[in-house]
Amino acid sequence: MKKVLMFVYDSFAEFEISILVTCLSGTDYKLETFSTSDTPVTSGGKLNILPDLHIDHIKIEDYVALIIPGGEPSAHLSDFKLLDLLKQFHESKKVIAAICGGPALLGAAGILHDVSYTASITEQDLLYRDYMNWERKKDNLLVIDQNVITSTGSNYIVFAEEVLRKLGIVPIDEIKPLTYFRVPSSY
Known part of the structure; x- marks a missing residue:
């Protein structure tokens, strides 16, 4: 079974990753959460989870x-252990997906x-101003460059679709595979 890692921290925006997490369940991928703390973390919506x-x-x-995930990651901008882990993922050409404020950690x-x-x-x-390379920032809702997927926070459905494509869970050419989450239905 392949594994996907997700960083959780106090204030992380659970709604930005909830559809992605839901879509990963029932696949060949196991999601594991991690934190820099040994205690539960509290999401922006006040959900407490134990990593x-x-x-x-x-x-x-x-x-x-x-x-x-996005949220308020500023407390982690100088966490050298976390930043080193992110660098190792990038240097290993593994998929990194960051949404909303999450790319600030990539900048750091x-x-x-x-x-x-x-x-x-x-x-x-x-x-965040001193951590980001503002010349590389695009005004797009979603950007994929090398092994890195980034998105604005309100674009969480397309973000989930692109991560699922990159992992091979949905076909590359399938347009809007998460229609269930986009369009209300009576069933």
């Missing part, structure tokens, strides 16, 4: 992808020096 792993117990060779890790991206943060966000 599966502490960062000290991660072996990147066990994973094919890393997901970074130096990954955005040579990767185009998008995010729901701007140069006016003083907490």
Whole structure:
């Protein structure tokens, strides 16, 4: 079974990754969450979760992808253990998917020096201004460059679709595979 790793931290935006997490269940991929703390984390919506792993117990060779939800990740911009883990994922050419404010961690890790991206943060966000390569930021809702998928926070359905495509769960040419989540139905 292939494994996908997801970073969870206090304030992470669970709604931005809930559809992706739902779609991963029942596939050949196992999702494991991790944190830099040994205690439960509280999402932006006040859900408390106990991560599966502490960062000290991660072996990147066990994973094919890393997901970074949005939220307020500023407390982790100087966490060298986390930033090193992100660099290792990137250097190993594993899929990295970051949404909303999540790309700020990629910026802090130096990954955005040579990767185009998008995010729901701007140069006016003083907490993040010095960590981002603003010349590489695109105004698109979703950007895929090398092994990195980035998205604005409100684009979470397309974000999920692109991660699922990159993992081979949905065909590359299938248009809007998550229609169930886009269009209300009576059943």
